[in-house]
Amino acid sequence: MQFATQQHRITKEMATYVVSNRSALIEAVKHPEAVVWIPNDVTIDMTGAIGVPIAPNVTIASGRLLNDDTGGTIKTDGYDKGIFINPSGGCRITGISLQGPRLDYFDPASDRESLEDYSALGFKLQGHTAILDNCEVAGWTFAGVALGSKTRATQGWIHHNFMHSNQMNHLGYPMELYNGRHLIEWNYFDRNRHSIAGFGYPTNGYEARFNVVGPHSVQHAFDMHYLGENLDYLGQSTQGMVAGSFVNVHHNVFELTSNSAFSIQGYPQQHARFCNNWCAEQKGGAKSGDPEGVVFSLSDADVRVKDNKYGPQAVKPGRQWLQKLRNKMMNRSDTSSVSPPKATLSPMNLNQILNVANTTNSTDNKTDDLTKPSTIPASADQ
Numbered sequence: 001m002q003f004a005t006q007q008h009r010i011t012k013e014m015a016t017y018v019v020s021n022r023s024a025l026i027e028a029v030k031h032p033e034a035v036v037w038i039p040n041d042v043t044i045d046m047t048g049a050i051g052v053p054i055a056p057n058v059t060i061a062s063g064r065l066l067n068d069d070t071g072g073t074i075k076t077d078g079y080d081k082g083i084f085i086n087p088s089g090g091c092r093i094t095g096i097s098l099q100g101p102r103l104d105y106f107d108p109a110s111d112r113e114s115l116e117d118y119s120a121l122g123f124k125l126q127g128h129t130a131i132l133d134n135c136e137v138a139g140w141t142f143a144g145v146a147l148g149s150k151t152r153a154t155q156g157w158i159h160h161n162f163m164h165s166n167q168m169n170h171l172g173y174p175m176e177l178y179n180g181r182h183l184i185e186w187n188y189f190d191r192n193r194h195s196i197a198g199f200g201y202p203t204n205g206y207e208a209r210f211n212v213v214g215p216h217s218v219q220h221a222f223d224m225h226y227l228g229e230n231l232d233y234l235g236q237s238t239q240g241m242v243a244g245s246f247v248n249v250h251h252n253v254f255e256l257t258s259n260s261a262f263s264i265q266g267y268p269q270q271h272a273r274f275c276n277n278w279c280a281e282q283k284g285g286a287k288s289g290d291p292e293g294v295v296f297s298l299s300d301a302d303v304r305v306k307d308n309k310y311g312p313q314a315v316k317p318g319r320q321w322l323q324k325l326r327n328k329m330m331n332r333s334d335t336s337s338v339s340p341p342k343a344t345l346s347p348m349n350l351n352q353i354l355n356v357a358n359t360t361n362s363t364d365n366k367t368d369d370l371t372k373p374s375t376i377p378a379s380a381d382q
Contacts, residue, residue: 049083209248
């Protein structure tokens, strides 16, 4: 199952720059408000590039899944530590295949290799807004995109992407949510170490809804780390067991059966919710593999698990429910894709996006107060 939307897509006719090689791309993204188009048959190799600056409110676009086109590609064959960086304003990446250096699972530590030597990161998105939609994100040993930083709470919207084969041990994410509050919806995930990784800052939270996680996760699918865990690794921890502000995981299909669907490893400042999901794993957890069960949390943390369906028989009804909702929303004028139709990005009001789909009820899996969206401000810039 791969989701796509034709709503608010960027086309070549909207572009201010059409680029077909590395130097042209690097030059084009320096211009604020630029709409940069990569033709569908073009692959741009960024191997060796680090920290290419993206100016405020730039859109990088191609035609992946737009009228059945394949879309252009940005790739690396190296372990580059952040090819692009957007430090201010907004950035949208849409309709592109983002290809990292390795699709396979491997563990550098097993060969006494340094993890840093094998960590490839595509985009550091640290402005007030980041949108990634209708893209393929594959082969990143660290992450395809990283949103926010210690001092910057980026507001992200990750939707209608195919994110797979990001699976190096110890890291291996399509997205690293460093900081900020994010909406993650209508994505298909498979063969990732973790499909959503939250770093744990007190201003870090996300809502994940209407996604499908395939059966081949390397470890648990969605998570929020406690901050001390990550900062202790860097020798900087003063935050202890804080695990973000909130996490709300609802109306997703989890096809994995030997790893947890969701793991929150500390104490969220507000709460964590795992409700109205369809899980192929039995409620009691797997008999082998990851021992955490479907949901892992500390016994005294504010984590609520309610109204989920479990077992192999849950997958088909879950997919059918999502398809029914998708068809319904495609027929509505106010679909969940309330993305800016132009390249200029102002801070999004994610509350507007969040509220659209939550009026939907189904006899298969109704929404309730537990799955209403968490409050996300119009701008999370700090």
